[in-house]
Amino acid sequence: MFLAGLLLMIPGISHGQYTGPGSTGKVYTVKEIKEKAAKLDKSDETVTLKGSIVKQYNSDTYLFRDSTGEIKVEIKKKDLPATPFNDKTELLITGEVDFDLLEGTEVEADKVELVKK
Numbered sequence: 001m002f003l004a005g006l007l008l009m010i011p012g013i014s015h016g017q018y019t020g021p022g023s024t025g026k027v028y029t030v031k032e033i034k035e036k037a038a039k040l041d042k043s044d045e046t047v048t049l050k051g052s053i054v055k056q057y058n059s060d061t062y063l064f065r066d067s068t069g070e071i072k073v074e075i076k077k078k079d080l081p082a083t084p085f086n087d088k089t090e091l092l093i094t095g096e097v098d099f100d101l102l103e104g105t106e107v108e109a110d111k112v113e114l115v116k117k
Contacts, residue, residue, distance in 0.1 A: 031068035033097055034105055041099035048094045049073075049107065050115065054087045064093060064107070072106040074098075081114050090115040 028047045033040065040047060051066030053073070064073045073093055085091065095109035 027092075029068040030064070030066050030071045033071060033107065034069065037097055037099040037105040040097040041105075044096055046094060046110070047097055047107065048092055050090065050092055052087055052090060053085070061106075072104070073109050074106055075109040075112055079109055080112055083114055085114060090117075 026048070027050050030049065030051070033047060033049070049064060049066060049071075051064055053062045054065045054070070055063035057063065057072070060074055060076055062073050062075060064071050073095070075093075081091075092111075092113045092115055093107060093109050094111040094113075095107045097105060098108050099105050
């Protein structure tokens with residue numbers, strides 16, 4: 001039991017997610033993110049989207065779609081799932097909103113997960 005407790009204290013071993021004050025646990029829609037983009041960018045709030053990647057523009061820029069619309073997402077190769085996926089695969093993308101008046105809104109992903117069915 002003691003050893004298990006020590007292992008949980010080692011950085012990188014625990015995979016829990018913060019759920020305390022300030023955490024919403026909310027899954028945003030593309031429409032909500034676009035409507036609140038400036039505020040979300042300014043607050044550096046972490047957002048989660050649920051949907052599919054439907055197009056790849058370059059090595060780290062993709063088009064993400066849910067039932068409410070489309071948005072560009074920037075995903076580093078190291079943050080992609082190890083399991084291959086396609087435009088029919090449902091994903092959870094967690095990251096921060098980057099709002100630019102001239103270039104539009106995108107999400108800079110920190111984590112991409114396959115949705116388990």
